Amino acid sequence: MNPAQFLREGFVEIREHLGRTVLQTLGVILGVASVVATLGMTASMDARRDQYFRESGGTRLMGVYNQPPGELEMTARQRAKTGLKLEDAAAIRRTIDGFDLVVAEIARSHRVRAGATEESFRITAIEPEFGRMRELAMGSGRYITDHDMETAAAVVVLGSTRARELFGTADPVGKAVNIDGKAYTVVGVTAEKVFFWQENDTYNAHEWLNRLIVVPITSYMKRHQEPGAERIDELNLRLRSPEVHKESRDALEQLLRSRHGIEDFGVWDRQERIEQGNREGMIYNITFLACGVISLLVGGIVITNIMLASFTERMREVGVRKALGATGWQVFVQFLIEAIVVTVFGGAMGLALGIVFTFGIMTVMNMPMAITASMIAVSVISATVVGFFFGLYPAVKASRLDPVVALRYE
């Protein structure tokens, strides 16, 4: 008997006892559904998170911010050296190959006036690569250029929300903006960036980018800081590739420590944050998966039980098969494959149920649905494994049945 014939016997078993098969595999169905739903929801949320990161500069972003230790812990010499400086950005570009973008940033609040509107807004002074780093597109005009940097040009680029707040519906490009009494010309407005974690959410996760008022860092230092001041607030960095993450971060921290003589900075790191998120998410996944596995085990025991119960009804069949020349091995394989076919059938139903469940939850949460190959693989493999292990005992029992005893069975 070849495997196809054994499989056929398994399908006949399902067809003949559909109701019993469904009941028999209920544990497997629920177990697989639970596992699939866990994987599905995790995959959906991961996909959403990846989308967020992709739209806001990717997972390769890193940043350094000032985090001075207490004054008492520092010597006067250290105090003089502390804090991020524009020169740190240059040093990183020079010595660490792992970053392809390095952007210095100063962000402070100033009085901003445009026409009749005057309000206190945060001004972000950056280098031109910032736009590329944050995947900003232009709504109108242009972004900050290297030329603006070199000439410390009095130009400003507005985020879409700020443009509306300052100029209403009019196109601000070419118009004047006054920042703390210094005149700037608007050269561009960035296109509105939108990202809602859930579709009917009111919180736009990218809104902060729409609220930027951006000027070249050289212009800012020239107009709003004391001559010779060189401190900056933050360094934005982008890794050349995810592979160089660890070595580049180590090199970055080492460089800044040696330049500052003290650890006066903190590092935020998207990749690290994702890993941390994954670790935190894992505990939920493990809980759900454990429920699924327990359900699968219970399902397996039910299958063994029902196979043993239906065994007496099939004793004569085993006797007939043996009388016709079936070997113990052939009977064993037939019973085992039947058990596996039945559980894989349950696994398929569990997969469908899990997908429906995930789809329902994701619809309620207004999140996209993700079906991954791992969901299908897990359902098929776990069902096969359950069928194999819990089908073993009834299969061995059937294979060892004495044909004379089996034929006499009434």
Next chain:
Amino acid sequence: MQTLMKLEGITKVYGEGELSVEALRGVDLEIGVGDYLAVMGPSGSGKSTLMHILGLLDTPTAGSYLLDGEEVAGFSRRKLAHLRNRKIGFIFQNFNLLPRASLLRNVELPLLYGGMGRKERRQLAYEALGKVHLADRARHRPNELSGGQRQRGAIARAIVGSPSVIMADEPTGNLDQQTGIEILELFDELRAGGQTLIMVTHDPNIAARARETIRIVDGLILPNGQEAAA
């Protein structure tokens, strides 16, 4: 006449010690190729045990059993299964067709276990069903057939692999008289074709159709012509 089965001093003991039961007590029997043998005897006489041993479903406790000149008494279960598949066709009183399979699949079963390919299997199964006049019922399930049709189906299953011997255990026991006669006529046809047949029966009228009848009482075959005292 060529010998097909030769039993010498076959005993079969069930259980151990004081509880042991001697079902066969030194049976000697020789069956030739083409024989048509009826085995008669009262209940508990040992005729079923003898059939099981002849049919390789059971092994004797002692004695020698040559099948086609091959000593089979010490064979493994696996080897016995192969021999059953190739050399023996069974017909049971209650037909024992698999209820979930079509008649065709039932008839194909011995060939399936013998490892034959689908196309050849199908062809032989149809031929066997043709011999018992059931080719048009091939796709029917046993519960869609009459008793006589079921037994004819079982006969088709027994003969499909061209076994050396067909062993029938009360083949007409569950059939009305007319249908029983039809089955026996089929046996006559098989016999005429040179098929060796061994049939267990209670009924002397049925046994009378066999070429030779043996009677078994208390685990022993009675000498020719001697009727059971009981």
